[in-house]
Structure formats: structure tokens, C-alpha cells
Amino acid sequence: MNVLMLIIPLAVGLASAMLINYLADVLPATRALTKPVCSQCKSEYSLTDYLFVKKCKQCAHNRGMRPWMTVLILLTLNIYTWWMPPARYEYWFGALLLCYMGVVFVIDLEHRLILHPTSIIGCLLAFGAGWYANGILPTVLGGAFGFALMFVFYYLGVLFSRMRAKRMAVSGQAQDDEEALGAGDVILSGILGLALGSQLVFRGIFLGIVLAGLFGLVFIIVMLITQRYKKEVFMVFMPYGPFLVVGALAWIYFLPTTA
Ligand SMILES: [Zn+2]
Secondary structure (H helix, E strand, O other), X not given: OOXXXXXXXXXXXXXXXXXXXXXXXXXXXXXXXXXXXXXXXXXXXXXXXXXXXXXXXXXOOOOOOHHHHHHHHHHHHHHHHHHOOOOOOHHHHHHHXXXXXXXXXXXXXXXXXXXXXXXXXXXXXXXXXXXXXXXXXXXXXXXXXXXXXXXXXXXXXXXXXXXXXXXXXXHOOOOOOOXXXXXXXXXXXXXXXXXXXXXXXXXXXXXXXXXXXXXXXXXXXXXXXXXXXXXXXXXXXXOOHHHHHHHHHHHHHHOOOOO
């Protein structure tokens, strides 16, 4: 491999990371492509301050590790996939999917939110990548399976919440209308199904659910040890999107698949 060619994945990785950071900064707050503002005092960043992740000039608010983590992870993943492109998707479709999944991952992790505009873009992207990699029928089926599977979980979650609400009403506790699994997770699962295709969709979503379960278990154990565990709070507030994204990513890029 020509070392000079590494400039391509480095540039793509950096550009993707900057786009992910920017969208994760503005979309949850304004739902539009606005100028980025300080999350604390709401004053606008200058372009250079924003690009170089400087502290806010007004209130000295520090932007934390996320912008740097995003750059580091996207550079690493892009170099890896340039070096070993995902068998069926090739580098460029892979890079676009990575960028979309990065946006979903960060926004869901920070805000517990999956936005419809990102879902529409993701749907088109995953449909294109899936069609290219697997053909049209496996792509449509993959999307349908992904959507249907998570919809079943979503519906079970709704039933569970209703039962809980009834029980809480009987015992006189305050009610909440939080759902363990949001409609955004169902749509995301459909989108990941499009990209994975009918061959990989079940493996991808299964891996995502297993990872979420393992993480939940570790989290509960840590909370129990540190005596900060509050019953039921955790299952309600845990974002599932990042785990679904990691499950799909693993099958697209890293795990060996036959055929
Ligand atoms: Zn500020």
C-alpha cells in the first residue's frame, strides 16, 4: 500500500469527525444547521475557536473530550477500512455509513434522542449501500426485518410501561410517560437492517441487544457496589441506539461473514 494514499482516509476521517461534532452540537438544540453556540451561556463561537475546540470566550466553558474522541475514533476507523475495506460495501460507502452512524451514536448518547432528519438521510444512505452490496431484495427484506423485530420489542415496552403506570397509579406514586425503547430505535433498526441486508440483520441486531444487556448489567453492578442504584431509573434512561450502531458496525466492518 502506498503510504501517501493514507492522506485520503485521514482527510475523510477528519472531515467526518468535524461533521459529526458539528451536527451533534447544533441539531439537538435547534433542529437546523445553525451557528454553533456555547452549551452553557449560548454565545456564538468564532469559526477558529470552534474548529480548534477552544474554551468559550464568554464563560470559559470547556467543551470536554467528545470532539477529540470523535476525531480519534473516526481517523482510526477510516484508516482501518481504507486498509481493509468492508468486503461488499467498499471504502466509500463504508465511510458514509460510518459518518451517519457516528452522528446517531453521539446524539443518542448525549441527548437520548434519534432525530427524524438524520433518520431520513440514513435511510437513503443505507438503502444505497445495501443495494450496492447485497442487491435490492435482501436490502428491502433486511430493512423490513430490522424494523419489525425492534417494533415487537417496542410494543412489549409499551405494554410494560402501561402495566407499570397502572401499578403506580394504584399505589399512588407519581407517573411518568418515559418509554424504555423509543420509536427512534425502531426506525434506526430498520435503517441498519437496510445496510446489513437480510443475511446479516438478525446477527447485527442480536449483537446490539447483547451489548446493551451486558452494559446494563455492568452498570447495575457498579451502581449497587457504589450504592447509587435507583430501581427502574436505569432501564428507562439508557439509550439503545449506540449499541445497535456498534452491533451493525461490527458485522459490516470487522466480523467474518461467509458469502
Ligand atoms: Zn459560554
